[in-house]
Amino acid sequence: MKVTFKDVTMSYDGKTDTLKDLNFTIPDGTLVSLLGPSGGGKTTTLNLISGLLAPTAGQIFFGDTDMTKKDALARKVGMVFQNYSLYPHLSVLDNIAFPLKMAKVSKAERHAKAKDLAKLVHVEDQLDKKPGALSGGQQQRVAIARALAKSPSLLLLDEPLSNLDARLRIEMREEIRRIQRETGVTTIFVTHDQDEALHISDNIMVLANGSIQQFSSPQTLYDQPNNLFVAKFIGEPVINTIPAQALAADLAGIVPEDILKQAETAGIRSEALIPYDAGENVLAKLHGKITQSSKYGREATANITYNGEHLLSTEMAGVSGSQPELDFYLTKSGFFLFDQSGALIFGGESHAE
Numbered sequence: 558m559k560v561t562f563k564d565v566t567m568s569y570d571g572k573t574d575t576l577k578d579l580n581f582t583i584p585d586g587t588l589v590s591l592l593g594p595s596g597g598g599k600t601t602t603l604n605l606i607s608g609l610l611a612p613t614a615g616q617i618f619f620g621d622t623d624m625t626k627k628d629a630l631a632r633k634v635g636m637v638f639q640n641y642s643l644y645p646h647l648s649v650l651d652n653i654a655f656p657l658k659m660a661k662v663s664k665a666e667r668h669a670k671a672k673d674l675a676k677l678v679h680v681e682d683q684l685d686k687k688p689g690a691l692s693g694g695q696q697q698r699v700a701i702a703r704a705l706a707k708s709p710s711l712l713l714l715d716e717p718l719s720n721l722d723a724r725l726r727i728e729m730r731e732e733i734r735r736i737q738r739e740t741g742v743t744t745i746f747v748t749h750d751q752d753e754a755l756h757i758s759d760n761i762m763v764l765a766n767g768s769i770q771q772f773s774s775p776q777t778l779y780d781q782p783n784n785l786f787v788a789k790f791i792g793e794p795v796i797n798t799i800p801a802q803a804l805a806a807d808l809a810g811i812v813p814e815d816i817l818k819q820a821e822t823a824g825i826r827s828e829a830l831i832p833y834d835a836g837e838n839v840l841a842k843l844h845g846k847i848t849q850s851s852k853y854g855r856e857a858t859a860n861i862t863y864n865g866e867h868l869l870s871t872e873m874a875g876v877s878g879s880q881p882e883l884d885f886y887l888t889k890s891g892f893f894l895f896d897q898s899g900a901l902i903f904g905g906e907s908h909a910e
């Protein structure tokens with residue numbers, strides 16, 4: 558089911574807007590993550606979609622139908638929370654079948670459906686157990702199956718993996734992706750973990766300070782951040798940010814003068830600083846000093862001092878030898894200039910053409 562927000566504003570106290578003029582469309586059949594720092598408005602947005610909250614202003618559509626005044630029941634959404642909220646005294650089978658029991662579906666029919674869903678989420682061999690006898694990952698699978706029992710219009714997941722350990726989180730995020738693909742149900746997933754969002758989503762909505770910073774594919778968020786906030790929020794290691802002024806001499810004649818004048822901050826991804834001239838993809842030659850480099854397994858980093866600024870490169874560990882001063886190169890991809898307001902004014906899209 559397609560979801561559209563039209564000029565949606567939400568205020569809890571009638572004074573401050575937790576969400577301001579949200580406009581977006583989540584296409585039918587996609588998996589979208591709501592990603593952002595704590596307090597950014599992710600859960601509020603999810604609760605507006607589910608109908609647990611009503612907006613202060615604006616409209617919410619499911620498909621072409623205005624659902625703004627419809628309650629949670631009428632919206633027929635399936636929800637999964639981080640604490641699973643399974644019924645401890647019911648078996649796995651009865652947990653999954655519970656929403657169908659409430660809907661007065663016959664026992665034979667609801668058990669058949671619950672068994673199908675148990676298969677989908679791979680807990681078909683646990684049907685008689687109580688939730689307490691399951692691992693965290695298995696409990697989350699049961700919670701997902703239960704949320705899917707009534708063939709919901711949408712599947713909403715609020716930080717569903719945050720109670721799981723690191724390995725299980727990775728396994729379960731792949732599982733959620735698989736289940737979403739197999740069922741085709743439009744799924745909205747709240748997380749504050751960028752890695753999770755980047756791996757699982759068709760599109761990511763970055764929410765901060767009550768507004769959408771960017772809503773695009775994971776690759777676009779990384780390659781073409783709209784603003785400094787997104788550039789800093791997405792990517793590991795965190796993007797280098799230095800005053801644009803530090804690069805002014807090296808970029809003169811390369812970046813248009815008016816853009817250089819407006820530029821306040823330069824963003825440089827750690828892989829955009831390389832030790833060799835890569836031809837076409839090189840924007841400028843720089844000169845600096847490697848102050849430290851380290852390598853652990855696949856992780857290699859070099860700390861560089863450049864015009865009094867510190868930069869981190871993942872491409873230059875081990876190239877300094879006995880001459881730490883060296884020329885190195887700044888690539889076009891992974892280099893951005895932002896103005897005083899943080900808006901992107903150079904890089905990203907302009908290089909993609």
Ligand SMILES: Nc1ncnc2c1ncn2[C@@H]1O[C@H](COP(=O)(O)OP(=O)(O)OP(=O)(O)O)[C@@H](O)[C@H]1O
Nearest residue numbers: 569570575593594595596597598599600601602749
């Ligand atoms: N019931 C409420 N009453 C008043 N203010 C609230 C309520 N729920 C959330 N807020 C405020 O709304 C803002 C957004 O909260 P929300 O829970 O949507 O953010 P979030 O991005 O989901 O954060 P987190 O990752 O910490 O869950 C916060 O400033 C929060 O304090």
